[in-house]
Amino acid sequence: xxxxxxxxxxxxxxxxxxxxxxxxxxxxxxxxxxxxxxxxxxxxxxxxxxxxxxxxxxxxxxxxxxxxxxxxxxxxxxxxxxxxxxxxxxxxxxxxxxxxxxxxxxxxxxxxxxxxxxxxxxxxxxxxxxxxxxxxxxxxxxxxxxxxxxxxxxxxxxxxxxxxxxxxxxxxxxxxxxxxxxxxxxxxxxxxxxxxxxxxxxxxxxxxxxxxxxxxxxxxxxxxxxxxxxxxxxxxxxxxxxxxxxxxxxxxxxxxxxxxxxxxxxxxxxxxxxxxxxxxxxxxxxxxxxxxxxxxxxxxxxxxxxxxxxxxxxxxxxxxxxxxxxxxxxxxxxxxx
Numbered sequence: 654x655x656x657x658x659x660x661x662x663x664x665x666x667x668x669x670x671x672x673x674x675x676x677x678x679x680x681x682x683x684x685x686x687x688x689x690x691x692x693x694x695x696x697x698x699x700x701x702x703x704x705x706x707x708x709x710x711x712x713x714x715x716x717x718x719x720x721x722x723x724x725x726x727x728x729x730x731x732x733x734x735x736x737x738x739x740x741x742x743x744x745x746x747x748x749x750x751x752x753x754x755x756x757x758x759x760x761x762x763x764x765x766x767x768x769x770x771x772x773x774x775x776x777x778x779x780x781x782x783x784x785x786x787x788x789x790x791x792x793x794x795x796x797x798x799x800x801x802x803x804x805x806x807x808x809x810x811x812x813x814x815x816x817x818x819x820x821x822x823x824x825x826x827x828x829x830x831x832x833x834x835x836x837x838x839x840x841x842x843x844x845x846x847x848x849x850x851x852x853x854x855x856x857x858x859x860x861x862x863x864x865x866x867x868x869x870x871x872x873x874x875x876x877x878x879x880x881x882x883x884x885x886x887x888x889x890x891x892x893x894x895x896x897x898x899x900x901x902x903x904x905x906x907x908x909x910x911x912x913x914x915x916x917x918x919x920x921x922x923x924x925x926x927x928x929x930x931x932x933x934x935x936x937x938x939x940x941x942x943x944x945x946x947x948x949x950x951x952x953x954x955x956x957x958x959x960x961x962x963x964x965x966x967x968x969x970x971x972x973x974x975x976x977x978x979x980x981x982x983x984x985x986x987x988x989x990x
Contacts, residue, residue, distance in 0.1 A: 654897040656690070656851050656875050659790025659819040661721045661747050665690035665900035666875025667864065667893035668822075669882060670855055671725045671794070673755070677933070678714050679920035680886045683913055685719050688890025688901030690875065692719060696727040696752045696766075699737020711924070716745025725794070727752040729765045729775075731782035738786040749787055751780060751818075753795040753809075754855075756828045767828035770809065771799045777812050784817035794822040794855075797840050800829040804840070807847035814848045822853040822877055832880075838870040845872035853877050861895035884940025887913060907950075907987060911980035914941055918969075918976060927969055934972070935964045942979070949990075950983035 654666040669676060669684045671693040676684075681692040694712050701709040716722050724741040726749060728734045734751070741749050753776060755766030769776040784791045793813050798804040810821050823844050825836030836856025845852050854873035858864050859881045867876050882888045887910075893901030905913060917937060922930035942959060945951045951959065963975050 654690075654875070654893070654900055656820070656853075658721075658748055658792060658851060661790055663690040663721065663875075664688075665893040665897060666853075667889045667896065667901065668853060668875060668877045669693065669886070669889045670877045670879035671695055671750070671752070672879055672883075673757070674936075675883060677712070677921075677924065679917055679924050680937070681715060681719060682920060683917055684882065684886040684889055687887035687905075687913070688893055690889070690893055690900075691721060691723060691748075693723040693725050693750055696725045696755060696760075697737065697741070698733075698765075699726050699728045699735075699740070700730070700733040702740050703733065703736050713741065713744050721747035723748040723750055723792075725750040725752050726783065727755065727760065727765050728779065729769075731778050734779045735782040735786035738783045738789075738791070742787045742789050746789055748790050748792055749783065750792045750794055750822075751783055753793060754822070754824050756796070756831050767796050767799065770795060770805060770828065771803065773805060773809050773812070776809060777816060780813050780816045780818060790819040791817065792820040792822070793818045794824070796824045796826055796828055797837065798827050800827050803827075804843075806841075807843045810844045811847040814850050818850065820851040820853065821848060822855055823871075823873075825854065825856040825871070838867050841871035841873060851875070855879065858892075861892050864892050864896055884937070884944040885910075886917065907980065907984055911977070914938075914980075915973065915976055918973060922969055931967060931969055931972070938963055938972075938976070941976075945979070945983050950986050951979075952986075 656663045656666050668691040669689045673695045685692045697712050724746040726737045753769045760766035797806045823841045841854050851874045853875045854867050854871040855877035858876045864876045878889045890901035891904045921934045
């Protein structure tokens with residue numbers, strides 16, 4: 654189930670979606686190590702990367718440990734997209750992805766992300782500038798369109814392929830839907846009919862059963878998992894293994910999961926430093942609590958206290974000990990079941 658993107662071949666066709674504020678280097682490192690076919694940086698503004706803005710430089714890290722290494726660029730001006738592509742290649746990117754799918758108001762308000770789907774000619778100028786600026790394969794991520802009256806993903810995809818894009822990912826919603834309702838997987842099939850390059854389907858892929866239906870309904874070559882990976886960065890690799898044994902990783906045991914969460918916590922502190930890392934870790938540990946509760950391993954009436962104790966503690970050593978205690982509690986619950 655590998656996918657060839659220009660000169661790069663992935664180990665499987667289950668990718669981790671880029672999610673701003675979520676898929677930082679620690680998250681991507683664990684997803685990569687646990688079998689994801691491709692992991693992609695949070696979106697990096699080409700202009701701000703050129704200006705060496707600290708958070709953009711941090712987002713663009715991963716060369717040498719993440720292979721293939723993919724940097725996603727966002728922007729509105731061709732000169733900065735080109736410069737961003739040159740810088741990304743210099744930072745070791747194997748693939749450069751263009752963001753035309755982000756629905757966030759702070760992005761579309763700056764006329765970037767999915768707002769570019771309202772201006773296809775401008776979007777194609779940005780794509781052409783990016784392709785011309787790098788020797789690396791360029792990919793594109795977008796939505797079905799801006800709204801239900803402007804479902805122009807097939808037309809943009811066809812033009813993007815002609816401009817040199819090597820793979821396209823489509824989230825099966827419009828920008829105006831944000832993340833509401835259900836992703837329209839059959840609608841992605843219209844993009845499949847318009848292009849010959851690999852197509853990745855995104856939106857509401859929660860598990861292997863969803864992935865199979867998604868592939869069948871969309872005609873895509875692979876799937877991209879976003880929110881279903883929150884709290885479990887190993888999940889794309891688990892889905893890949895279910896679809897094609899030997900291509901990903903088995904679902905971790907509770908003890909293995911414990912070690913992965915401890916590692917993620919440690920990597921976050923290394924990445925951001927102890928103070929900022931403590932704050933960044935809280936949302937990830939909150940998702941960890943939610944995932945354990947979903948499986949019945951934490952009692953609902955204990956959750957408020959567990960959240961308070963784990964997510965407000967400023968001492969990182971204490972947080973680590975409380976992660977251990979959390980998994981001890983979950984293991985005891987499982988044994989008693």
